[in-house]
Amino acid sequence: MSSTYWFVSIPSDPTRQDAVNKLRDKISYRPVDYAEIFPFPLPDFKIGTLDALMVLSDDLTKVDGTFETMTIKISDNLKSLLGGDVDEWRNNLGVGDKNVEQYLQGFQWNTMKYRTDKSLRELADVIIQEVTQIDELMKKKMVAYSQVKTQLQSLQRKETGTLATKNLAGIVKKENFVLDSEYLTTLLVAVPKISEKDWIGRYETLTQMVVPRSSTKLAEDDEYCLYSVVVFQRVVEEFTRNAREEKFLVRDFKWNDQDVVLSKKELGELTAMEKEQWTTLVRLCKTNFGEVYASWTHIKVLRLNVESILRYGLPPDFQAMVIKIKPKMERKIKDIMTSFYARLAGGSGGTGGAAKSGKGWMGSSSQPQEEAIEDNLQMLIGEKEFTPFVMFAARSEL
Numbered sequence: 080m081s082s083t084y085w086f087v088s089i090p091s092d093p094t095r096q097d098a099v100n101k102l103r104d105k106i107s108y109r110p111v112d113y114a115e116i117f118p119f120p121l122p123d124f125k126i127g128t129l130d131a132l133m134v135l136s137d138d139l140t141k142v143d144g145t146f147e148t149m150t151i152k153i154s155d156n157l158k159s160l161l162g163g164d165v166d167e168w169r170n171n172l173g174v175g176d177k178n179v180e181q182y183l184q185g186f187q188w189n190t191m192k193y194r195t196d197k198s199l200r201e202l203a204d205v206i207i208q209e210v211t212q213i214d215e216l217m218k219k220k221m222v223a224y225s226q227v228k229t230q231l232q233s234l235q236r237k238e239t240g241t242l243a244t245k246n247l248a249g250i251v252k253k254e255n256f257v258l259d260s261e262y263l264t265t266l267l268v269a270v271p272k273i274s275e276k277d278w279i280g281r282y283e284t285l286t287q288m289v290v291p292r293s294s295t296k297l298a299e300d301d302e303y304c305l306y307s308v309v310v311f312q313r314v315v316e317e318f319t320r321n322a323r324e325e326k327f328l329v330r331d332f333k334w335n336d337q338d339v340v341l342s343k344k345e346l347g348e349l350t351a352m353e354k355e356q357w358t359t360l361v362r363l364c365k366t367n368f369g370e371v372y373a374s375w376t377h378i379k380v381l382r383l384n385v386e387s388i389l390r391y392g393l394p395p396d397f398q399a400m401v402i403k404i405k406p407k408m409e410r411k412i413k414d415i416m417t418s419f420y421a422r423l424a425g426g427s428g429g430t431g432g433a434a435k436s437g438k439g440w441m442g443s444s445s446q447p448q449e450e451a452i453e454d455n456l457q458m459l460i461g462e463k464e465f466t467p468f469v470m471f472a473a474r475s476e477l
Contacts, residue, residue: 083404084183084473086379088387088397089420095398105419106402106412113408113415117184117401121384122195124202126393132385135200139382142207146375147474149214153371154477156221157364160357171361172477174369179475183401186376193377203381210374213367220363224356231349238346242303243269247332248342250298255307256334263290264312266319269303269328278306278327285321288314305330379471386469390423401473416468423467 092098099118106114126132158168174182188195193202237246247267256265270278283289293309310318319329380399387397404412 081476082180082406083409084180084475085402085404086383086399086471086473087402088383088399088469090391090423091396091398098398099400102416102419105415113405113412115403117186117403119186119399119401121380121395121399122188122190124195124384125198126388126395127198127200131200132389135203136382136385136389139203139378139385142203142378143375143382143471146210146371146378149210150368150371150375151477153217153364153368156217157361157368160361160364171365172368174373179372180403182373183376183473183475184403186380186401188380189373189377199381199385203378206374206377210371213371217363217367220356220360224353224360227349227353227356231353234346234349241269242298242300242305243328246342247305247330248338250305251332251334253334253336255295255297257309258334262311263309264315265334266308266310266315267297267330267332268306268308268322269330270306271326272299272302272304274326275304277325281325282306282308285325286310286314286318289318376473379473382471383469390469413466417466420467
């Protein structure tokens with residue numbers, strides 16, 4: 080069973096390092112040793128107004144869910160492309176040169192891609208635009224590959240089916256046919272093996288104008304024998320109909336030098352195209368999984384920052400961290416932390432935020448603003464279990 084990861088923020092107590100040390104005493108150091116803590120610094124984001132943060136908070140919640148779906152989709156596509164090879168699939172899920180767990184444990188805000196001179200809304204929009212472009216590209220590539228693979232599988236089925244369905248171009252030869260005759264034509268008939276004697280005894284009487292002793296066995300498989308028969312062109316439809324009533328299947332095949340060559344060429348081209356697109360898609364899934372997972376993580380960190388400001392107030396004075404929780408210890412850790420940070424809860428329903436700390440917005444601590452924060456937090460929490468600290472789960476397995 081794998082470990083669980085949380086993104087968490089806690090207020091300074093009195094410093095950020097002190098807050099981390101106190102939490103470690105509760106959950107990380109022996110004899111408890113339930114979890115590992117990986118603190119990381121948050122940039123000095125441009126905060127903006129309370130109203131903007133509240134709207135952004137709601138939007139980021141939706142984006143978080145959407146990015147999770149996109150990340151899982153790429154992961155599933157990669158697994159499918161690798162034929163369900165779980166070990167190979169897991170080895171290729173990562174961000175850059177790190178696997179997912181290493182990336183979470185060493186998370187740092189990517190200031191090169193997401194400059195902090197932009198507002199929180201602008202940063203979110205940049206990330207959303209990047210992931211949307213990746214998602215559109217992956218959809219187009221997957222559709223194109225699916226079409227080629229379907230065409231290839233259709234041709235392969237024709238090459239590997241029974242003599243009643245498979246492509247006959249690679250089985251029959253030009254000399255098996257009466258060609259360039261004004262009156263005669265050669266038909267190919269798939270005869271069930273159990274009916275082979277019936278065919279030999281009856282094919283000449285299925286209709287008039289069948290050339291006597293013209294039927295020749297050309298091939299056989301486990302279920303069918305392939306016979307040729309020469310008839311007059313004017314009775315082809317009648318012969319085909321009567322043969323079908325006797326369970327003899329007249330194949331829709333006429334010898335054409337160019338068609339035979341094209342059939343083999345098409346199979347070769349589709350095989351090469353499928354392989355090329357498969358290679359490209361595997362590479363894109365590997366690369367874009369890392370890109371989308373990293374973007375998803377940055378969205379979670381933006382959420383963490385926004386919710387922490389709404390919860391703890393201004394100026395920002397809290398420590399962000401990733402917590403790796405040992406298997407089956409989630410409930411234990413949550414209970415310990417909920418108890419330890421119970422002092423952070425306050426107000427109606429235990430959702431106290433800036434009001435608790437006495438820190439106001441833009442120098443103001445008016446009651447309407449505090450109530451608005453509480454209402455917003457309760458709306459975002461919905462039916463989920465409330466914790467007095469800010470916490471968002473992260474997925475290390477997809």
